[in-house]
Structures are given as C-alpha cells and as structure tokens.
Amino acid sequence: xxxxxxxxxxxxxxxxxxxxxxxxxxxxxxxxxxxxxxxxxxxxxxxxxxxxxxxxxxxxxxxxxxxxxxxxxxxxxxxxxxxxxxxxxxxxxxxxxxxxxxxxxxxxxxxxxxxxxxxxxxxxxxxxxxxxxxxxxxxxxxxxxxxxxxxxxxxxxxxxxxxxxxxx
Numbered sequence: 001x002x003x004x005x006x007x008x009x010x011x012x013x014x015x016x017x018x019x020x021x022x023x024x025x026x027x028x029x030x031x032x033x034x035x036x037x038x039x040x041x042x043x044x045x046x047x048x049x050x051x052x053x054x055x056x057x058x059x060x061x062x063x064x065x066x067x068x069x070x071x072x073x074x075x076x077x078x079x080x081x082x083x084x085x086x087x088x089x090x091x092x093x094x095x096x097x098x099x100x101x102x103x104x105x106x107x108x109x110x111x112x113x114x115x116x117x118x119x120x121x122x123x124x125x126x127x128x129x130x131x132x133x134x135x136x137x138x139x140x141x142x143x144x145x146x147x148x149x150x151x152x153x154x155x156x157x158x159x160x161x162x163x164x165x166x167x168x
Contacts, residue, residue, distance in 0.1 A: 033064060033071040043073065050076070084128050089135050091128040097121035100128055102135065102145065104161060110145050142167045 031053065037043060043051045049064040051073055056062075062073035083092035090103045098114040098121065112131065114120070119127040134141045146154055146167045158165050 029075045030065075030067070030072045031062070033073050084132055086132045086136050089132060091131050093124050093128060097124040100124070100131065102131060104157070104164065107157070107160065109157070110149060139167070 033043070038045070042054050043062070044054070045051055046061065051062045051064065053060075053062050053073060061076040063076050065072055065074045067074075083090050088105050090106065091100050092103065093100050100112040102109045102112065112127075117127070135145075146157075146164075149157075154168050158168055
C-alpha cells in the first residue's frame with residue numbers, strides 16, 4: 001500500500017472513530033431509536049416515519065430505518081437548504097426560509113434572521129440576491145458584518161483566510 005493511500009485511510013478511520021464517540025449531532029448521521037427517547041421529547045414525529053431530533057444544529061429531518069435488526073433514525077438527505085454563490089461567497093437559506101447564512105469558502109460568517117431583518121419567506125430569494133450583491137460590491141457592508149462577529153471568530157477567519165484582513 002502506498003504511503004498516500006495509507007495516510008488517507010488513517011485519516012478516514014480517525015474521523016470515523018471521533019464521529020462515533022462524539023455527542024455532537026453535527027457529526028452524526030444515525031441515532032439508535034427508542035420509544036423512551038421519543039417519550040422524553042428527544043425526537044418529535046412529524047410524518048409517518050419522519051422525525052425531527054431535538055438539538056440538531058442543522059434542523060434536518062430524520063427517517064426511521066431498520067439497520068441490521070435495530071431501529072435507527074437516519075439523517076435524511078438535506079433538500080432544505082437553498083444556496084446561491086458568487087465567487088467565494090455563498091448565501092444559504094433554511095427550509096423555513098427565516099434564516100440566511102453568509103459563508104466565505106463554505107465557512108459560515110454570519111446569520112441573518114427574518115426576525116431582525118424583516119424579510120418574509122416569499123422574499124428570501126430577493127434578500128439572498130441582495131445580500132450577495134452587497135457583499136460583492138460594498139466593502140463597508142462586509143466590514144460591518146465582520147465587526148458584528150466576536151473577536152475570536154474574526155481572528156480565526158483571518159488566520160484561515162488572510163485575504164479577509166481587509167475587512168477586519
């Protein structure tokens with residue numbers, strides 16, 4: 001086995017092990033199902049075999065499936081997020097169309113909620129387009145967005161993407 005293949009496999013194995021041990025739902029794609037957890041409110045049935053999981057940071061839908069004789073909730077493919085891109089910038093809206101996430105090179109920068117910015121679900125496409133347009137053309141707007149984020153986040157972003165220093 002070549003060194004590159006070996007290292008690639010090691011990385012995948014380590015990632016798999018960490019994800020299995022992690023309690024963070026961001027790293028989970030299946031959860032063992034139990035009626036007790038359903039009664040305690042950890043899951044909420046929303047349709048026939050479709051559930052929402054409490055504290056899922058992505059607010060995904062989960063589907064009940066039989067895997068090797070046991071019942072699991074499996075993260076459904078996520079058709080909920082609709083995104084638009086312009087260069088390195090992306091705006092993505094959630095299924096309920098009440099939040100938009102601005103990302104740079106797929107790293108979330110800021111969230112825009114309908115509660116704060118007053119857009120309606122039917123206006124989300126227009127709001128996303130306008131947001132992308134402002135990000136592409138208005139350096140002062142981007143600076144204001146960055147200033148509204150915590151100092152640690154700004155530092156980490158500039159460390160990861162030195163080209164963003166002009167906005168800090």
